[in-house]
Amino acid sequence: MRQQIPFHRPSIGPAEEREVLDSLRSGWITTGPKAKRFEKEFAAYVGARHALAVAHCTGALHLALFALGVGPGDEVITTPFTFTATAEVIGYLGARPVFVDIDPGTFNLNPARVEEALESGLHRHVRALLPVHFAGHACDMDRLLAIARSHNLKIVEDAAHAAGSARQLEGRGMTRIGTIGDLSCFSFYATKNITSAEGGMVTTEDDALAERIAVASLHGMDRDAWKRYDRGGSWFYEIHDTGFKYNLSDVHAAIGLAQLGRADEFMRRRTAIARAYSDALRVEPALQVPYEEPGIEHAWHLYVLRLRPAQLRVGRAQFIELLRERGVGTSVHCIPLNTMHFYQERYGYRTGDFPIAEDVYSRCLSLPIYPAMSDEDVAYVIDNVLAIARENRR
Ligand SMILES: Cc1ncc(COP(=O)(O)O)c(C=O)c1O
16 A cells, blocks of 8 residues: 655654643643743753743744844845745844855855855845754854854854754854854744744843843733733733734643653654665765765754756656655755745845755755654655656656
């Protein structure tokens, strides 16, 4: 019988059910003790001084840039090879995303292109760098930190894919993502390495930034205003600043807490699947497996395979369709933002602006990679990817 392997299936089990039921029965379902515990345990997981739980990574990124004071007329350098959330939040604040091309191996923001943009004289209002640790492959943070220092810029890391990722840093050794730039923003969306169905987290070492984000994430109210319906709470609250409604509910935090307890097991499984894919697929000349850089611990949120069009009679879309016919779900990460209508209309970007990102996009597909996959599922994906490549070799 043909197997059905969806692109993603979350690992939700008894631990998540227990935590959620506990919240539902406690009488306190929105932001409260579980959200606080999730913050504390996530801070410990990445080794950060502060972790602030929010409704999603989009809100986390918005709050991070807001806390740094990014505003109208400012520019933020980022990658076009990302989900729209990374760049859309720059627009929320009236600032402009300045895209630079990616590294062809890691698909991350290329530090050489960042330096070129800063030295071109075309971007005189850059306030911050917004790198994405694409697929869970940590960016070259030593170089980005050096660039930020020499141009007096802040760094907000889009760590949506990178819960658990780490990288060797000069003078610090292997360091988890979450403590390197000024602020790091994580996603707990349904497909992410750790999920809370929807959710996000901002981490920082800076007390003042943490305070500003805590206040801004709940309407600009006092830091602990969420306690006002608690037994000891007071009806009075003060509004201190512009605010947003980005708090994380305890029901969501309950799922996140249970998932965090399984994070190491999840990461081991994702790593094993990625190894199995690369070992089996690298022998096929029509396929290009992900680049594995020494000195990083990859979180393997995505496994992005590239096709070599010169070796194949079918294109990427057809390859995906052939896999779908055999019951294997895939996806494509990412469609470069400069090729999208909104970014062309609003900011004047054009298709052709970022040849590396566009080349990767034209021939990449993401294979299923998640802890709920069995060894048989992994073998089935490998067999079918190889069979399609071989049957359609030029
Ligand atoms: C790179 C990147 N940044 C940000 C986000 C936004 O995350 P969220 O859905 O938690 O807002 C995503 C979501 O997929 C993403 O892939």
